[in-house]
Amino acid sequence: MGNWLASHWLSVLFLVSWLGLNMFLFVYAFLNYEQSDKYYYTRQILGTALAFARASAFCLNFNSMMILIPVCRNLLSFLRGTCSFCNRSLRKPLDHNLLFHKLVAYMICIFTAIHVIAHLFNFERYSRSQQAMDGSLAFVLSNLSRHEKEKDSWLNPIHSPNTTVMHATFTSVAGLTGVIATTALVLMVTSAMEFIRRNYFELFWYTHHLFIVYIICLGIHGLGGIVRRQTEESMDESHPHNCSKSFLEWDKYEWSCRRPHFVGHPPESWKWILAPIAVYIFERTLRFYRSRQKVVITKAVMHPSKVLELQMCKRGFSMEVGQYIFVNCPSISFLEWHPFTLTSAPEEEFFSIHIRAAGDWTENLIRTFEQRPSPMPRIAVDGPFGTVSEDVFQYEVAVLIGAGIGVTPFASILKSIWYKFQRADHKLKTQKAGHAALNFDKATDVLTGLKQKTSFGRPMWDNEFSRIAAAHPKSVVGVFLCGPRTLAKSLRKCCQRYSSLDPRKVQFYFNKETF
């Protein structure tokens, strides 16, 4: 636990700050609407539901602003590059951008629920006070719109007792955009469920572009100015503390209070989301520009188990170990970009990826290349992205465990170690690197061509760890995994079990690298 915290402290700090900001903004807006005098009369009709609706709206603006930033991968790469002098643990949180995006999305869903429920109460109460006919303050306030002069100083958006809430909702900008935006949000969330995303990625990708509908609807949601507050002049003239009790006599006599006048809020969501929208538009433009750059395929190799290796060259491309690229093939699909880990070492003159058939796009790609087309189909590349896996080189003993296609990031690392040995790179601390590759095809090593340990069946991790601990009694051993969660659990347990209590003796540090 301590080890986890030490390497993830910045992520935890960031998350705690974000949650804290959310709570602060909610409470701040809530207290403003619950206690401020300019909403006194509004509260007479709506009660606390007003404060809940506005506070959740405030947080929705904040989170809608935050949600676009983590998916601007070129921006994040830029930040990572600018901070290259920083400690790696400071840059690591940038790798968890998608996780943050999901957390913000969940928060948006929660606040949307609060916002919608609060506004349902608000509309119901507006409707009731319009129909009340009981001479209460609420009724009087609702009928302010009926006065001919100062047409715009009404309070109740439901102008007549015959208007239903349904009619009021769908004839107002706020109601209509609210329903459309929420529907878009629901569709985005259901198609982004892990099960759908992993198995039918294209469906997720295309449906997720409904965020454009959500953003537009959010921007124009406040245009109607339905949230009303008493104007400053009206407050000076007849402050609610003085005049609310005598509502039956407003404007009746020379000495009585004047009726209150109200004005609506201008929309403010656009102020929050304008900058992230600009950044995102720039990001998409940049991706498009990069996709136009020429990529030359120098070699295409078909490996057993339907794995395609593509070796490519691109002007100005430079990579580090453990990074990944996004690949697009217009002849297969014009709009889709798919991520692949780089399997080549930075020391090589080309960069390569290994693609396994795992869905529509990958199968089509493999089938296209199987037919040996000439000329080769055009490929576009965006990247590289991701934090460099320099950590591997910092351990005296590194154990790299890759399951299935999860061996790909380690291929890059192992090849790089090989090159560094060849060139006697002094920065390389690693003296021994052991690679357990759980391959589909047990006979040959698909990727590196290095001599590897031949093992039959799944390794017995306890045996492996006790053997390594016995062979390196005083070393710090880094265990790196790219594979399934269940494997991560058992490996983490083994690391804890075989680390010696004496800090001078063998210590196993577990790193789950998500590439």
Added chain:
Amino acid sequence: MGQIEWAMWANEQALASGLILITGGIVATAGRFTQWYFGAYSIAAGVLICLLEYPRGKRKKGSTMERCGQKYLTAMVKLFGPLTRNYYVRAVLHFLLSVPAGFLLATILGTVCLVIASVIYLLAAIRGEQWTPIEPKPKERPQVGGTIKQPPTNPPPRPPVEVRKKPSVGEEEAGTAGGPQVNPIPVTDEVV
């Protein structure tokens, strides 16, 4: 988009719609809104939809992740045979269930989402998909060391003795020309 099983997305959408209907219904009933009895209906409809949609159907290709604890509901949903297997029936059912909820503002979001789910189910039905229950597999006892098979008993084929005993000059030439891997530093091969 060829391999998409629309029913899987329709299932997620319908489940979400059910939850939205229940929430809207509770708000309308608890707040005693005008025509709140539509809200009460919504709660009942939402519960029915959630029970029907909770067990995920089996994918045509590949393994399917079950939802937590779905096997009990799978058994119940299976009982209705073609009524639950056929997606045309589900499309029509969801559409009909959504109509009464459309009269109340609190539940209209549920209606919209359920209608969309119904349309996706219709698309799935047109493409010939149907609901197949995920059957529980008999639990295998994990055998310790069971995946480790016997190593081969025969040695790997080696070239004849004369070739192996050749002078070192010829061997090095053969090594660099694309023969067996030559490593710049000695690599020890340990057989597990």
